[in-house]
Amino acid sequence: MDYSVKMLHAEYSSVLEGYGGLLMVRLMNLCVKSNPVSLIPVVIEHPRGDLHIEDVADASVPDDDHIDVYPKLEDDIFLIGKGIMEAHPEFQMSQETIKNGDEEMKYLRFTMPKVDKNRRDVLLQAVDAFYEQCKQQLQKTKIDYQSKLSEKLPNLSKEDADQAKEDFDNTYKANTDTAKQTVEDKKKEIEDAYQRYLKNQEAAGKAAQEQKAAAGEDVKSQFKMPTE
16 A cells, blocks of 8 residues: 555544543543542642652552552642642542651542532533544544545555545544443443442441431330339
8 A cells, every 4th residue: 555645544543542542531530439540630839840740749549439649758748739639629638647667658648529419410421521522523533634535545546545445434433432432431430439329328328227226225225114
């Protein structure tokens, strides 16, 4: 196949994958469970200038609900917390300590917000909005590159022209399928988190009822008349 067509196809594929990657990052930043990727957009306003999180701290994920951030310099802990909370005001932040030999080291723990019905609805709306934007970007890219390809087709043999069109179509389909799957996975993650929230609420309500019932039994036993 013509070299210029191969290069055009590689460029086309790269642009499509870029939009798919942007969608993926945006959805990862709709935080449902802890993921260090959510710290990528964080900007730390530091005396040395605007820094990324990896410049000033290390992060770990102890479980699905928390991200722990360990400052490389303890003096930076306030600036780090400020930067992360500006990027993710939905997080809950607490300052913790951990033993490091004979010394205690301070670090920040960020708790993911619970996915109640209201948050679930907001998250799903955001997913749909980002997906719609991505689909429009992919469609526009397809139209633009089909136009560029059409200019080269007259110089190709029929076999090469057909192959080029098929390659471009397959690349577009692969990227749209990937974007669709990314969205479906995110929606499932959101729904799973909502179901966990409902289950936890149900368990908490049940425990409260049992505790209340037990307290009532204690009161009754205190006023129970002794039998002779």
